[in-house]
Amino acid sequence: MENFVYCTPTKLIFGKDAVLNLPNVLKPLGKRVLLTYGGGSIKKIGLYDKVKELLADFEVYELSGIEPNPKYTTSVLGGVRLCKEHNIDVVLAVGGGSVLDCSKAICVGALYDGEPWDLITCKVKAKAALPLVDILTLAATGSEYDSGCVISRTETNDKVGYLDDLLFPNTSILDPRYTFSVSKKQTAAGAADAINHIMEQYFCEKHSLMADGMCESVIKSLIESAKIALKEPENYEARGEFMVCCSLACNKILSIGNSPSGWPCHGIEHALSAYYDITHGEGLAIITPRWMKHILNENTMERFVSFGTHIFGIDSSLPEKDIAEKTIESVYALFESFSMPMQLKDVGIDESRLEEMAHHIAVSEGLENAWVPLTESDILEILKASL
Numbered sequence: 001m002e003n004f005v006y007c008t009p010t011k012l013i014f015g016k017d018a019v020l021n022l023p024n025v026l027k028p029l030g031k032r033v034l035l036t037y038g039g040g041s042i043k044k045i046g047l048y049d050k051v052k053e054l055l056a057d058f059e060v061y062e063l064s065g066i067e068p069n070p071k072y073t074t075s076v077l078g079g080v081r082l083c084k085e086h087n088i089d090v091v092l093a094v095g096g097g098s099v100l101d102c103s104k105a106i107c108v109g110a111l112y113d114g115e116p117w118d119l120i121t122c123k124v125k126a127k128a129a130l131p132l133v134d135i136l137t138l139a140a141t142g143s144e145y146d147s148g149c150v151i152s153r154t155e156t157n158d159k160v161g162y163l164d165d166l167l168f169p170n171t172s173i174l175d176p177r178y179t180f181s182v183s184k185k186q187t188a189a190g191a192a193d194a195i196n197h198i199m200e201q202y203f204c205e206k207h208s209l210m211a212d213g214m215c216e217s218v219i220k221s222l223i224e225s226a227k228i229a230l231k232e233p234e235n236y237e238a239r240g241e242f243m244v245c246c247s248l249a250c251n252k253i254l255s256i257g258n259s260p261s262g263w264p265c266h267g268i269e270h271a272l273s274a275y276y277d278i279t280h281g282e283g284l285a286i287i288t289p290r291w292m293k294h295i296l297n298e299n300t301m302e303r304f305v306s307f308g309t310h311i312f313g314i315d316s317s318l319p320e321k322d323i324a325e326k327t328i329e330s331v332y333a334l335f336e337s338f339s340m341p342m343q344l345k346d347v348g349i350d351e352s353r354l355e356e357m358a359h360h361i362a363v364s365e366g367l368e369n370a371w372v373p374l375t376e377s378d379i380l381e382i383l384k385a386s387l
Helices: 018-029 047-054 072-086 097-109 116-120 184-202 209-231 236-249 264-276 280-295 301-311 320-337 351-364 376-385
Strands: 011-014 032-036 059-063 090-095 132-136 148-153 158-163 171-174
Touching: 011 018, 011 236, 018 047, 018 090, 018 132, 018 171, 032 072, 032 097, 047 090, 059 072, 072 097, 072 116, 072 148, 090 097, 097 116, 097 132, 097 148, 116 148, 116 158, 148 264, 158 264, 171 236, 184 209, 184 236, 184 264, 184 280, 184 301, 184 320, 209 236, 209 301, 264 280, 264 351, 264 376, 280 320, 280 376, 301 320, 351 376
Parallel strands: 011 171, 032 059, 032 090, 090 132, 132 171
Antiparallel strands: 148 158
């Protein structure tokens, strides 16, 4: 096993009526709250009114309209400005991964006197952050239980992943009922994102039976709970299991002792959603099987065989190459069974900017350090194969 340091300071409060814990969670953190949320779905499901009722004794300011693929110049800077103007004590994010990611960037930017983009791009190390509490309404990214966020800067086509221990939420509140209204499209995209989080930890050089077993178990749970949730959106048990799996998928606990993989599919997809503002999980579903096919060789074969036999039950007596190829086919078929778009043209992306994106990815994502290093030429081949 590789050396590691593992710490998760975030408290998870899970279950029916978990939101009732909100006042007691916030009281030690301060009275002035910035409430952040997206397009208004929390009002449709009654959560907004419930939160405002619970926060009757707090001084609440609001930042609404946070975008999918949250934008730096609008939402992040808008939230930082509100925090500084009103001397905010704590940020309360109510929504999915985009709202949480944006709120994390706001938390560090609020206590920094310079340009927050310098923190997000790691030009400057943040020294402090406001505490963050969240109420999750869409299971997917795992941002409620990790130390990362992804922020887009439209004018430069940048979508940057930012990791810092200061970004761990103080407390995350998870009630599966708040995900009942999530559409089939977003449920499927969330499944693809979470499954991909685990795959990119699984496909690595050094690994253990322990880590493999955890990864395999959570992926199988994600697959089954997603299938049920897509058919029965108000199935509490399925939504609950799916929600917890998404939280664990990006928390690093599943890959303790593993060597890093470089997260190449996420690195490639960041450009797709930065340039075209597509749904993140859909981009991952398109890219992942093409990446798998591109990196399959004698050195990587073992991981494909292990994944295919343990996740999809592929006959282990078959030749290894056959198992590996069936594994890739099974991943493609899985995402396709979720009714996801499986070609770039299906999400409005043609060949016109592929070379530009491949260059951008090669320069900004560091994929030459991935488990299987990817050059600009490799990235372009994967993009072309995804058309």
